[in-house]
Amino acid sequence: MMEEFARLFKAVDETTKTSQKVSALVQYFANCDARDAAWAVYFLTGRKIRQLVPSQKLRAALRVKTGIPQWLFDEAYEVVGDLAETIALLADNATNQNAQTPPSRSSLSLTCWVEDRLLGLKKLDELEQQSKLIEYWDELNITEKFIFTKLITGNFRVGASQQLVVKALSQLTGVSEDSITHRLAGEWSPTCDFYRALIHQDTKDSDKSRPYPFYLAYPLEVDYDQYSKQENFFDWSIEWKWDGIRSQLIARDGESFLWSRGGELISSGFPEIMEASKYLPDGTVLDGEILAWANGDAMPFQFLQKRITRKSVTKKMLAEIPGALMAYDLLEWQGVDIRSEPFSQRRKLLEKLIDTIKMENPNSVLMVSPIVPADSWQDLLSKREDSRKLKVEGLMLKRASSAYGVGRRKGDWWKWKIDPYLVDAVLIAAQPGHGRRASLYTDYTFGVWQNEDLIPVAKAYSGLDDSEIRKVDAFVRKNTLGRFGPVRTVKPELVFELAFEGIQASSRHKSGIAMRFPRIARWRMDKPASEADRLETLQNLANS
Amino acid sequence: MSDSNNLIYPTDKGLYCQAADVYVDPWGKVERAIITHAHSDHARWGSQNYLCAEPGEKVLRYRLQNAPNVESMPYGKTIERNGVKISLHPAGHILGSAQARFEYKGEVWVVSGDYKLNPDPTCALFEPVKCDTFITESTFGLPIYKWPEHEELFEDINSWWYKNKSEGRNSLILCYALGKAQRILAGLDTSIGPVYTHGAVEVLTEIYRQSGLNLPATIKIQAGVKLEPGSIILAPPSVQNSPWQRKLQPVSVAFASGWMQVRGIRRRRSFDKGFILSDHCDWNSLLTAVKESEASQVLVTHGYADVFSRYLQTEMGIASSILSTHFAGESVMEQEEVLEEVSEVIEETE
Numbered sequence: 001m002m003e004e005f006a007r008l009f010k011a012v013d014e015t016t017k018t019s020q021k022v023s024a025l026v027q028y029f030a031n032c033d034a035r036d037a038a039w040a041v042y043f044l045t046g047r048k049i050r051q052l053v054p055s056q057k058l059r060a061a062l063r064v065k066t067g068i069p070q071w072l073f074d075e076a077y078e079v080v081g082d083l084a085e086t087i088a089l090l091a092d093n094a095t096n097q098n099a100q101t102p103p104s105r106s107s108l109s110l111t112c113w114v115e116d117r118l119l120g121l122k123k124l125d126e127l128e129q130q131s132k133l134i135e136y137w138d139e140l141n142i143t144e145k146f147i148f149t150k151l152i153t154g155n156f157r158v159g160a161s162q163q164l165v166v167k168a169l170s171q172l173t174g175v176s177e178d179s180i181t182h183r184l185a186g187e188w189s190p191t192c193d194f195y196r197a198l199i200h201q202d203t204k205d206s207d208k209s210r211p212y213p214f215y216l217a218y219p220l221e222v223d224y225d226q227y228s229k230q231e232n233f234f235d236w237s238i239e240w241k242w243d244g245i246r247s248q249l250i251a252r253d254g255e256s257f258l259w260s261r262g263g264e265l266i267s268s269g270f271p272e273i274m275e276a277s278k279y280l281p282d283g284t285v286l287d288g289e290i291l292a293w294a295n296g297d298a299m300p301f302q303f304l305q306k307r308i309t310r311k312s313v314t315k316k317m318l319a320e321i322p323g324a325l326m327a328y329d330l331l332e333w334q335g336v337d338i339r340s341e342p343f344s345q346r347r348k349l350l351e352k353l354i355d356t357i358k359m360e361n362p363n364s365v366l367m368v369s370p371i372v373p374a375d376s377w378q379d380l381l382s383k384r385e386d387s388r389k390l391k392v393e394g395l396m397l398k399r400a401s402s403a404y405g406v407g408r409r410k411g412d413w414w415k416w417k418i419d420p421y422l423v424d425a426v427l428i429a430a431q432p433g434h435g436r437r438a439s440l441y442t443d444y445t446f447g448v449w450q451n452e453d454l455i456p457v458a459k460a461y462s463g464l465d466d467s468e469i470r471k472v473d474a475f476v477r478k479n480t481l482g483r484f485g486p487v488r489t490v491k492p493e494l495v496f497e498l499a500f501e502g503i504q505a506s507s508r509h510k511s512g513i514a515m516r517f518p519r520i521a522r523w524r525m526d527k528p529a530s531e532a533d534r535l536e537t538l539q540n541l542a543n544s
Numbered sequence: 545m546s547d548s549n550n551l552i553y554p555t556d557k558g559l560y561c562q563a564a565d566v567y568v569d570p571w572g573k574v575e576r577a578i579i580t581h582a583h584s585d586h587a588r589w590g591s592q593n594y595l596c597a598e599p600g601e602k603v604l605r606y607r608l609q610n611a612p613n614v615e616s617m618p619y620g621k622t623i624e625r626n627g628v629k630i631s632l633h634p635a636g637h638i639l640g641s642a643q644a645r646f647e648y649k650g651e652v653w654v655v656s657g658d659y660k661l662n663p664d665p666t667c668a669l670f671e672p673v674k675c676d677t678f679i680t681e682s683t684f685g686l687p688i689y690k691w692p693e694h695e696e697l698f699e700d701i702n703s704w705w706y707k708n709k710s711e712g713r714n715s716l717i718l719c720y721a722l723g724k725a726q727r728i729l730a731g732l733d734t735s736i737g738p739v740y741t742h743g744a745v746e747v748l749t750e751i752y753r754q755s756g757l758n759l760p761a762t763i764k765i766q767a768g769v770k771l772e773p774g775s776i777i778l779a780p781p782s783v784q785n786s787p788w789q790r791k792l793q794p795v796s797v798a799f800a801s802g803w804m805q806v807r808g809i810r811r812r813r814s815f816d817k818g819f820i821l822s823d824h825c826d827w828n829s830l831l832t833a834v835k836e837s838e839a840s841q842v843l844v845t846h847g848y849a850d851v852f853s854r855y856l857q858t859e860m861g862i863a864s865s866i867l868s869t870h871f872a873g874e875s876v877m878e879q880e881e882v883l884e885e886v887s888e889v890i891e892e893t894e
Contacts, residue, residue: 013811014810014818017816069858069859071854072686072687076688079686079688080688080806080808081806081808082807085807086688089689089690089806090688092690093689146807439806439808439809440812
């Protein structure tokens, strides 16, 4: 029932304690039919249905229902920071004012709400859509209104991660977490059958397209000196940390699939990799990094980004930004899941496989991530200095004896990134954040000096703790120079050290440069704005 | 709207009625002050003579550190100064809270202070007072704010407490120590278990009792007091994540405030539970109060003043403008309000 789903949402949303979230999930799935359960899993694990009604039309429907003028809606939205929640609050306030009967909880099933009503909206013309929306809102209580509207806008995110859902389903059914995670990966439709298969006791799954859950490395947080003393260098296999798109290439039953770590099937975006996959024998799964690769060298990530943001890949783009797969692991071989074999073993098989393919097809874009040529921890330290030159993010340390795990685990795989670039920049504008940060000024624009002017060079959202955020928020309110919609320009006074991973010349930006992953490293309370960095410094860096 | 031709206008010391030579809730030190209620942004120390409504006298005396010059008068009684008739009327905000009515040469102004229309067993119900000019606050002056019904809210609070108790946890409600704590106390189902208080809450609860209110028994948490498992505790927001709170483990923590209406704000402060409970007006209450005052002019102070004033002008055709006061900053955001509450509580506990 929608009612139960709303109750589950509330229970999960309201607590910060994992154990309570999981027990609410267990209780929900224990009492719900397979169809509703499938939809619940679908939404709770962050899967979306494409936005069914554009935001503008949702707003219009709300206006018709409540009579609230546009400017007042905008004021409310700025405080709430979430479109669906703003709509739910405003619609609810209007409901109880005028309706003779207050909305009771909806006893229709979640499936009915989603399949008949929500998806049904798509077929309607604008006026019908509007009247249906109003009718539905009136049937729902405030939490349900929020959920329903959130589902329409297509980004229903709640305090339950896929991990928690997996944990709960595993607790409920006794099927291992790994199996459930595996079954959730990839493409599926939220049907009865899917849910039954998801919790099926027999874990020999047949879906040939399915990738394995990715094993993720932890950042190396231990002291390197100490680490190098306690660990034998030759127990470790060390590669570069490539800066691309983590993905799995699957060849089974004469078909291939390319999956991103985000769980998206991206085969069509990389025809050159799909072409190369034809040489893989059936029952092979590679784990690796998609890179833009030209003349034996990686291109900066920005180029790859151009490829993935395009819907269709043109010939020109294929020629200018050729894609390749830098493979570093073999997860399935001859149809057998070999993830529990030691890494050194898997790597040997992988090298042999790629060698063989190269012999058959010298132009293959499948490569093996090379081992960093170092013979001691000391030596490795100096090799790490080459990272920038090679356009990699640093090093990957993999224990030679390690199995391929699930999720992010400490101990066997470490990523050891090079230190980021740093720049001191001045806060010049701010706007309110969304969600958890609604109504606080948390989205900042920073500038550096060019002669007497501050030129915007970066936007950053994270890196401050809650108390610092509050202080900056108070500063913004007291030192506003101008307002442009939600954006306030502020007195140039606060200096922050920004960290970033790379820098490129860019004609799209006024500053002539584009930073990669800028974020706040720390607040330089000790520095006056006049001592912030100059644009020339960044331009030189971009051109070097 | 700082026109000194008006019956009441703001000066650097506060809202001033020149004809009567009286200030309402002054933020500077003045000779004669009428205090609408005892919260710290309205009742400030240092003036020579204070006048408040009778039910709030004991609370105000305590908050002004036993200042000797506090007088009170019953709701509805009229006094006259220099030809200005002055009376106080229930505002429904906290015990003894009042709207101040001024009548001079046939013109009536009402300064409403902080007020709410929802019923509250710990104070007199808001009384609509007809006037020409109505001065209203606008803390929650956006249509996203709608308070739940009293019964629904307390059912929610009591069942939360009951559930915690049955799962072996204590229940801590963080709330404003003056007014809100006592309002919650009055609505608790004490058959579930005993009620404990933080010192800042206990002292004000005791003053409420001395003022004639019948409130459930409370036990102040102090050295030597052992908490019965599954108890409920009322404490000011400043104790969140403090060593004091850690002594209450295992505990589920709720925050009672109108700001809890917005999900992002609730999540940001990571409470286990948020109860939407305010001693201010929600949107519809503000509109009702304005309508019932029948005022032809409405001056809007602290809160979403620009929004509410604009709405009155453009959507309701009522002459309105913003009245700038020291009751709050240019825009009241949740964290500022909470900080304000916290600083007051720290004052109290010191």
